Amino acid sequence: MTVDEDQARFLRCIGEPTRLQILKLVAEGDRYVGELAEILNKEQSLISHHLRVLKECNIVKDKQEAQKVYYRIMDDRLAKLITEIEALMIELSLCKCQQ
Amino acid sequence: MTVDEDQARFLRCIGEPTRLQILKLVAEGDRYVGELAEILNKEQSLISHHLRVLKECNIVKDKQEAQKVYYRIMDDRLAKLITEIEALMIELSLCKCQQ
């Protein structure tokens, strides 16, 4: 496993629209699975699958409270990074990924 | 097309090991297709396909000189971003993607 492969995997991990939405939500504060599913209007199992991907990449962590499982972003610097990427994309008019 | 979809697409665009390697090379200076293929030990057509993906996302630009086509990164801030992502990943011990 090279550094480039690792970095690419990380980028693909956050490079999925639903996961990106999840990340932006759990960057603001703890959210439980059902809450995320409702907000994003997606099936619970789908959200669960995406959360597993994020967790396996150490991008989020979870904490069980009663029946609910709360997720949060692993580190605020990740949230900051995502914000910076978005800002740069806008600044550079990137990836209206034409057509 | 939402912002999240756009951002996710951009992240997937750079989230492929060979494209990431290409980006790091063309961040240092202009490179022509055959050169990239040789350095990365990949087929010319494969590199060409990847370059097209990067170009369609406005991440690289090209310039023809005689028969050769030179590629470079669209903006130095993109190179800087990639460096920062790598640095943060190392700092956070992210994505040894422990399966």
Place this chain on the structure above:
DNA sequence: TCTTTATATGAACTATAATTCATATAAATA
């Protein structure tokens, strides 16, 4: 103009990832 060199392209194939559905697990409560 014929040949060589460099790159791009499209189709076919292969691999990877996302989604759905049914169901399992497990905690809380009646």
Place this chain on the structure above:
DNA sequence: TATTTATATGAATTATAGTTCATATAAAGA
């Protein structure tokens, strides 16, 4: 302990993306 609530999981399906191969295009030089 039977039921409800919340989440996770695995298999099957579908969608997306990467790779290869053959070939097209186009510039340069013999």
